[in-house]
Amino acid sequence: MYVPAHFDESRPEVLHDLIKQHPFGMLVTHTSGGLDANHLPFELDPASGKLGLLSAHVARANPLWREVASGEEVLVVFSAGDAYISPNWYPSKHEFHRQVPTWNYMVAHAHGRITIRDDERFVRSVVARLTRTHEASQPTPWKMGDSSQEFIDSMLKAVVGLEIEITRLVGKSKLSQNKEVRDMRSAGEMLKTLGEPVVGSAMLACADAKSIEPPQ
Structure with missing residues (x-):
């Protein structure tokens, strides 16, 4: 990923937070058939390994777990949001007419080595943790015990676990930091008005931080 210095986000704690807040990632693998991408919810354990550990699962019918061997390098892409930026929204455009359209976004690329975990105990643990995390906001959180043991057991047999040790984290927050x-x-402010609060709020926070920076 191309990352100009003014868009670089290399702080592990910031990228870990992005992953936790936006855990639906795109797992990119290289198989005998070429490049492949699978979209999965991940759980991050930031304290495991040098840069953290990602856990997920796929359907047993998904050929991914057979086509990728444990130890192979993979990439998981997490996105915190994106939005189109019109040059008309820049006050300087109306003075100097030297602005063009762009697209702002915040992403984290987690490079790592994958381990296939065809292990019922591991899969049960991952599913339980993902369920607790994402059901927590529900008025009455669903839990695995709400279904019969036989049904849950059959569901768990139909999935295979994945574990990815993160070896490199690359982050990019393109929020018009190269602008006034x-x-x-x-x-x-325009993005927030148009219903794009994630990128809009991030841009406003960057503007506030830039406004108090000491002169170079």
């Missing part, structure tokens, strides 16, 4: 503070703030 007034342009960043104006575009961020």
Whole structure:
């Protein structure tokens, strides 16, 4: 991924937070048939290994777990949001007419080595943890015990676990940091008005931080 210095986000704790807040990742693998991508919810354990450990599961019918061997390098892409930016939203455009459209976004690329875990105990643990995490906001959280043991056992046999040790984290937050503070703030406010609060709020936070930076 191309990351200009002003868009670089290399702090592990920030990227870990992005992954936790937006855990639906795109797992990119290289198989005998070429490149492949699978979209999966991941659980992150930031304390395991040097840069964290990702866990997930796929359907047993998915050929991924047979086509990728344990130890192979993979990439998981996590996105925190994206939004189109019109040059009309920049005050400087109306003065100098030297702005063009762009697209802002926040992503984390987790490079790592995969381990296939065709292990019922591991799969049960991953499913239980993912369920607790994502049911927590429900008025009456669903739990595995709500279904019969026979049904849950049959469901678990139909999936295979994945574990990815993160070896490199690359982050990019493209939020118009290369623009004037007034342009960043104006575009961020417009995004929030248009119903894009994630990128809009991030742009406003960047504008606030940039406005208090000491002069270079």
